[in-house]
Amino acid sequence: MAKIVPVLLLFTLASVFAEGDWPSSAELNREKRELLRRSKRRWVLTTIELTEGDTGKFPKCVSRLFNDKESYCIEKNLKCRYTISGEGVNEFPRGIFFVNETDGRVYVTKSLDREERETYHINFNIYDITNNRMDDQLSFDVEVKDLNDNAPKFILPVQNVSMKEIEGQGKLPITVDARDEDKIYTDNSRIKLTVLSQTPAFPLIQLKEIEGTNVARLTTNGCFDYKKDKYYKVLIMATDHGTPQLSSTAVIHINIQDSNNNAPVFTKEQYQAEVDEIVSDVVILKMAVNDADTPHTPAWNAVYKILQGNEEGNYQIETDPNTNEGILKVIKGKDYEKNALNNLLIAVENEEPFAVCGGTSKSEAGRSTVAVAVMVRNLNDPPFFKSSVMSVHHIEESETRKILGKVEANDDETPPNMMRYKLAEDPANWVSVNEQTGEITAVKKMDRESPYVNNSIYTVVIHGIDNGKPPLTATGTVNIHLADINDHTPYLSSKNLHLCTDSDDNSVIVVAKDQDIEPYAGPFTFELLDKGKGVQENWKLGPSNENGVTLVRLKQLANGIYTVPLRIEDKQGLVIEEDLYVQLCDCGKEKVCKALKRQTSGLGGAAIGLVIAGVLLFILLLALCLMCECKEKFYPIQIDPRGEGNQTLIKYNEEGGTFCQAGQTALFTPVIVPQHSANPVSSLPPWSGFRTDEYDSLGTIGHTMSPLQSHQSMWSSHTHTKEGTMKYYRSKSMRTAMERELTMRLCNLAEKEIDYQGYGPRIYTYEGQGSQPHSLDQLSMFNSNHSLHFMADLDSKFNTLGEICQQTMQEKGLKL
Known part of the structure; x- marks a missing residue:
């Protein structure tokens, strides 16, 4: 029995209008056409057609399934069950179809749209009560029949097109394209395109369809004219061939652009x-x-x-x-x-x-x-030089009035003898130019080392001027190449060098220069000069190069500045002698001389002895004055009201100053002037501080006397009845003179004792050969301008006092 395949019969009942109704005669005829055909143990049902857009009551029975196994079930009093599956059932789109499992009726649940889906493939089976499939699976297709329910549609319902007016003959660069969603190759989807209207009406616009498509191109039978019409509106209609016919429209806006159809x-x-x-x-x-x-x-x-x-x-x-x-x-x-x-x-x-x-x-x-x-x-053409740049050669420092060269300017409209030449630029005023011939002459000696010379070339500019109206000018440049001569001696690049005594280095490099060039410059020859100063005992010259030499220290020397005379000779034998100043100093890590030691001041033994002698002399003079009688009538002190006020200049920026700076600016003390004094003003000593020209003009009335004159006046009037009264004033005048003299001498001694250890002059620049240092003898106090010869004119008592003092100083070995 398993090998016997039962014969399956399937009756499809289509177009069931109500649930439980049997199919009509038309439906039965349709069932006859939908017979089963065998294919490898499968039975495939022919297609069932359903019309789209059905508005009937749903769910609606569209067919009935039958299998001969159903008779077997009835005979055996068994229950059979029908099932369906596939597209529209349990596959997308779901829920469109279902089956009555008892009687096999198939239902549709809604109206179908062919444009959404055109066919559905469905499978069905029959099962017994034990859920065993009783026969092979069968299949059928459901096809949705098309209706003309879609009007044609334009791809571009509105078009805005710009085109040249010359493009308006024949085919236009404009196409229209319409589509219909109904079933292809049917009247429902076949479209016809027509021009419904156009504005303006000329030239006539038509459509030419492209065969096999729904596309058409616009054509014209004439040309557009931009000057007449610049805008066209065309209405296109698309109509299908279905029943009923459906249509739609599209609008085309054409903007006409001007073309170059008019020549300038x-x-x-x-x-x-x-x-x-x-x-x-x-x-x-x-x-x-x-x-x-x-x-x-x-x-x-x-x-x-x-x-x-x-x-x-x-x-x-x-x-x-x-x-x-x-x-x-x-x-x-x-x-x-x-x-x-x-x-x-x-x-x-x-x-x-x-x-x-x-x-x-x-x-x-x-x-x-x-x-x-x-x-x-025609205009006056400007002249021009045959050569805009001319070169001539000349030896520097040559004699003047030498013709260096000749410039020549040309002008087609000016004869050569009518051309004028003028010197435009001559920075050093070394040349002149002949106005008629253009000859260039040296009027001064030229110096190649001048700042006006660049790379041995001196440049002048000359103008050539024609005789036109207005006159025009040509400009020419003359480069004078100056040959060098040996007119400059070599010189030290730096005259001041320093050598660090706290380092291992005992040499310095001495460099020389020369303003001349080859062959009148280096290499230089250096020679160390002694000049009787023992220089060669302390220094020697080491290896030399083209422009320099090494100066070597031979032994340890105290810190200070040393003068090293050198002889320098250039390549051609031009010689110069120069002093090199080498400072020996402590440098530290910076290799630079440390700051100089601050100046100090003090008094030596000779100065202290002079101070003591001065004090003793002052005490003796004071005692002598006290012995004088005080009975003489004295005259009141007369001070010249025309004299200037005493002033003192105080220095605040002095470095290492001494106490003498203030003492040297002591105020002058007015002295007594007796009414009967007849001493001339010219006898005043130079240190008195009075101007003799003032007293020459004023006479002897009320003039102020020097301390010496006051002293002589007092001794000459010793017998006067007012001698006792003058004692005080004579004593005061003597004390003033002695104080001033002692102060100046002490200051001179103090200056001699200044400690100059570690100090040396710093020379920052040099012009010429410099100056020789002065002898320290000029600093002696014995060269003072304060003469003491006036003491030889004192009377006998003062001479006696002087002899006593001199004897005491000779015994102590002191000298004034």
Whole structure:
């Protein structure tokens, strides 16, 4: 029994209008056509057709499944169960179909849309009560029948197109494309395109369909005219062939653009222009054109060209973008003597190629030409030098009045003898130029080392002037190459060097220079001079190079500045002797001399002895004054009211000063002037501080006397009845004179004892040979301008006192 395949019968009942109704006769005839056909133990049902868009009551029975196993189930009183699966059931889209498991009726749950899905493939089976499949699986297809329910649609319902007017003949660059979603290759999807309307009506716009497609191209039977109509509106309709017919429309907006169908035309038949010769970069003519095309478009913009007469490139023509005029310029000056008249042929055309309706014409049709006559006016041409730069050679320091060379300027309009020459630039005033001949003469000796000379070249500038109106000038440059001579001695690059005594280095490098050049400069020859100062005992010269030599210290020397005389000779034997100053100092890590020791002041033994002697002398003089009688009548002190006030200059920036600085500015103390004194003013000592010219003009009335004169006056009037009264004033005058003298001598002694250890002069620059150092003997206090010869004129008592003091000083070995 297992090998016997039962015969399966399936009756499909279509178009069931109500649940439980049997199919009509039409449906039964359809069932006859839908017979089963065997295929490898599978039974495939023919397609079931369902019309889309059915508006009937749902769910609706569309077929009934039957299997002979159902009879077996009935005989055996068994229950059989039908099932379906597949597209529209349990596969996408789900829930569209279902089956009554008892009687096998198949139902559809909603209206179908062919445009969503055209066919459904469904499988069905029969099972017994134990859920065992009783037969092989069978299948059937459900096809949705198309209705004309979709109108044609344009891909672009609205189009905005811009096109040239010359494109308006024949085919236009515009296409329309429509689609219909109904079933292809049926009347429902076959479309017809037509022009429904157009504005304006001329030229007539039509459609030409592309075979096998729903695409059509717009055509015309004429040309658009931009000057008449600039805008067109075309309405297109698409209609299908279904029942009922459906249609839709599309609109096309056409914007017409101007084309270059009008050539530019010159406003004049010919032009004339004038220009000065040699003049360049100047506008000589403007030419206007007329063009009927739209302004400021490529169809209107003019392009000018010079076709003839500009073979040498003297002229250039440009377009004014605002006015469309042609601007003719001279870019290279024309020579009147060569050509006084130039005939030019100028053409004009548009940026856009010229074209007419129906096709593009020849380029000559869109071009216009005009003749231009350019007159060249004669002007005074400037002269020119045969050579703009001239070179001559000369030896420096040579004798003057030597002709160095000759310059020559040319001018086609000026005879050579009418050309004038003038010196324009001569920084050092070394040369002159002959106004008629152009000869250059040296009027001064030239120095190659002058700051006006650059790389041994001295440059002058000369003008050549013609006799035109106005006169024009040519400029020439003359380079005078100066040959060097040995006119400069070598010299030390630096005269002041230092050597660190706290380092291992015991030598310095001495460098020499020379303003001359090869062969009058280095290499230099160095020689150490002794000059009787023992220099060669302390120093020697080591290895030398082209411009320098090594100075070596032979032994340890105390810190200070040492003068090292050198003899330097250049390559040609020119010699100079110079002193080199070498400072020995402590440097530290910086290799720079440390700061100098601050000056100090003090008194030596001789100075202390002089101070003691001065004090003793002062006590003796004071005692002598006290012995004088006090009975003499004295006269009151008279002070010159015309004298200047006493002033003191105080220095605040003194470094290492001594106490004598204040003492040297002590105030002068007024002294007694007896009324009967007749001593002349000229006898005042130089240190008295009085100006003799004032007293010469004032006479002897009320003049102030020096301490010495006061002293002599007091002794001469010793017998006067007022002697006792004058004692005090004589004593005061003597004390003033002695104090001043002692103060000055003590200060001189103090200055001699200044400690100069570690100090040396710093020479920062040198001009010439310098000055020789002065002897320290000039610092002696014995060269003081304060003369003591006045003490020889004292009376006998003072002489006695002086002898006593001198004897005491001789015993102690002191000298004044």
